[in-house]
Amino acid sequence: MNSPADALAQVAADLRELLGGDALAGLSDAERAEVLVGLGEVSRLTDAGVVEAVATADAEFGHRFGCRGMNEMLRRTVLVDASAAARIMRAAEAVQRDTSLVSGERLPARWPCMREALLDGAVGVAGLLAAVTPPERARDRITAEQRMWADENLAAFARRRASGFR
Incomplete structure (x- = not known):
């Protein structure tokens, strides 16, 4: 392979x-x-690949290549500016899957349905951030159940929109 x-x-x-x-x-x-x-579709899938690579990297990843952090690593490798690198990093935070300290298994993402929509190419970085940023700003005022409801509905909307032209 x-x-x-x-x-x-x-x-x-x-x-x-x-x-x-x-x-x-x-x-x-x-x-x-x-x-x-x-x-x-290729563009959105490329976004997803970059986000997933960042989301699965450890905190020292960029440093091992002589960078001051992930933002600089993205600027050097993906050839984006600092603000685009910051958007990629915010998207990665929203969809990353942490590892359980007790069992070692990968935990669900904070936004699991939007993560799947990203990985399927239904939404890119801009769409992901447009969807999750308002509820994240209201983080202290919504319940986990309300966030999950929003996640499911936002992802469903993104999927319908992505398939709309064909």
Whole structure:
């Protein structure tokens, strides 16, 4: 089996090939719309991959590569600015799965349905943050049950919206 890095290198090579010629110039309107839908999905899945890589990294990850922290690591590797790196880190905090100190098993994410919507490509970083930031700001004024209700409904809306054009 290919490593994750090998699989990503193949995806990047395929995209370069697609973008390298005039393949997109000769498309019909319907084909161009389908390409946009596909590229949007790839973009959201790329967001999900970056967020998941950050969410599963330990606190010292960036330091081991000579960075001052995760923000700098993201700026160097993903080539984003500091504010985009901060958004990625906030998204990772919302969907990360901690490990139980007692059993060692991975615990559910704070926003499990939105996490699945992210990993399925139904929502990107911007959509995830737009959905979870208001309830997070009201954290002390809503119950866990209300947060779970919001999580389920926000994820369901994101999934309906993502499938809307096709």
